[in-house]
Amino acid sequence: MARKAQRSQPQRPNQPADRWFAYGTLPLRLFLGATFVYAGLQKISDPGFLQPGASTYIGTQLQSFAAHSPIGFLIQVFALPVPQLAGIGVIAVELAIGALVLLGLATRWAAAAGALVNLVFFLTASWSVQPYFLGSDSIYVVAWITLVLLGDQGVLTVRPVIFGPPGQGDSRGRPATTDLSRRRLLVQLGGASVALVWVLALLPRGRASIQAASSSATPSPAASPIASPAGTRIGALADLQAQGSLVFQDPTSGDPAVAVALDGGSVVAFDAVCTHAGCTVSYDSGAKVLSCPCHGAVFDPAHGAAVVSGPAPTPLASIPLQVGTDGGVYAA
Numbered sequence: 326m327a328r329k330a331q332r333s334q335p336q337r338p339n340q341p342a343d344r345w346f347a348y349g350t351l352p353l354r355l356f357l358g359a360t361f362v363y364a365g366l367q368k369i370s371d372p373g374f375l376q377p378g379a380s381t382y383i384g385t386q387l388q389s390f391a392a393h394s395p396i397g398f399l400i401q402v403f404a405l406p407v408p409q410l411a412g413i414g415v416i417a418v419e420l421a422i423g424a425l426v427l428l429g430l431a432t433r434w435a436a437a438a439g440a441l442v443n444l445v446f447f448l449t450a451s452w453s454v455q456p457y458f459l460g461s462d463s464i465y466v467v468a469w470i471t472l473v474l475l476g477d478q479g480v481l482t483v484r485p486v487i488f489g490p491p492g493q494g495d496s497r498g499r500p501a502t503t504d505l506s507r508r509r510l511l512v513q514l515g516g517a518s519v520a521l522v523w524v525l526a527l528l529p530r531g532r533a534s535i536q537a538a539s540s541s542a543t544p545s546p547a548a549s550p551i552a553s554p555a556g557t558r559i560g561a562l563a564d565l566q567a568q569g570s571l572v573f574q575d576p577t578s579g580d581p582a583v584a585v586a587l588d589g590g591s592v593v594a595f596d597a598v599c600t601h602a603g604c605t606v607s608y609d610s611g612a613k614v615l616s617c618p619c620h621g622a623v624f625d626p627a628h629g630a631a632v633v634s635g636p637a638p639t640p641l642a643s644i645p646l647q648v649g650t651d652g653g654v655y656a657a
C-alpha cells in the first residue's frame with residue numbers, strides 16, 4: 326500500500342528525473358538558436374544579398390518565390406516593393422530569435438516566432454521541393470513547435486542573472502500552480518500545427534512533379550544544320566558561341582531557359598527553373614556551370630545539367646535544340 330501511494334504521488338519539479346528531462350531540451354534549443362544566428366550572419370557577410378544585380382540578391386530570390394509559392398501574393402504585396410528592407414528584416418528577425426533562444430530569454434515566444442519564420446520559408450523557398458523531406462524548412466517548423474511546447478525548462482538561461490534567482494514555484498520563479506488547461510491547449514495547438522505542416526507538405530505541386538519527370542531527359546547537342554528546323558528560333562548560333570550562353574523563354578512551358586555553347590561546338594539548352602525551389606539559374610561562363618542564386622545549387626550543362634552540388638534533387642529539365650542552315654538556333 327505504502328509503495329502504491331508513493332508511486333501515485335505526482336513528481337515535483339527539480340527532482341533528478343525532471344532535471345535530466347529538462348536538459349534533454351538543450352541540444353534542440355542550442356542547435357536552433359545557433360542556426361538562426363548563423364543564418365543571419367551568413368546573409369550579412371554575403372556582399373550580393375542586398376545588391377541588385379548580384380547573383381544572390383534578395384530581390385531575385387523574392388521574385389522566384391512569388392512565382393512559385395501559394396503565398397506569392399503576400400510576397401508581391403509586402404516584400405517585392407521593398408526587397409532590401411525585407412532582406413534586412415529577415416536578417417534582424419533571424420538574429421533576434423537566435424540570440425533569445427540561445428540566452429533562454431522569452432524562449433517560448435522566440436520559438437513561436439522561429440516556427441512562423443520557417444513556415445514562411447517552407448511555403449516559399451522550400452515549396453517546390455519534392456518530396457517534402459528533401460527540404461529542410463518543414464522539419465525546422467516541427468522542431469520549433471517542440472521547443473514552444475517544452476520551453477527551455479530553466480536550463481542554462483540568463484534569466485537569473487537579469488531578473489534575479491527564481492523564487493518559490495517553478496524554475497522560472499512563477500507560482501507552482503499547474504495550469505492543466507493551458508498546457509492541454511498548448512499541446513493541442515502544437516499537435517494541430519504539426520499536422521498542418523505535414524498535410525501542406527503532402528499537397529501535390531504540379532510544377533515540381535512535371536520538372537522531376539522531364540528532368541531525366543538527356544540534353545540534345547545541336548548536330549549538323551537542318552534545312553527546315555522545327556521549333557522557335559531563339560537566336561543565332563554565332564552569337565551563342567561568342568557569348569557562351571543565351572537566355573530565352575521556353576516556347577513550350579513559358580519558363581525562363583538558357584542555351585549553352587559547350588566545348589567542342591555543340592549547344593544544349595535547359596529550363597532555367599531550379600529544381601530545388603524554383604529560382605532562376607544562370608550560366609557562369611568562368612566555371613562553365615549553371616548556378617542558382619537562392620541556395621547555391623550547381624548544375625553541369627555538359628552532363629545533362631546534372632547536379633554538381635547544392636540542395637537541388639534532380640537535374641534541370643532539358644530542352645531539345647536544332648540548328649538551321651540559316652545559322653539560327655531553334656528550341657523545339
Ligand code: FES
Pocket residue numbers: 599600601602603604617618619620621622635636637
Ligand atoms: S532554389 Fe534552392 S538551390 Fe535553387
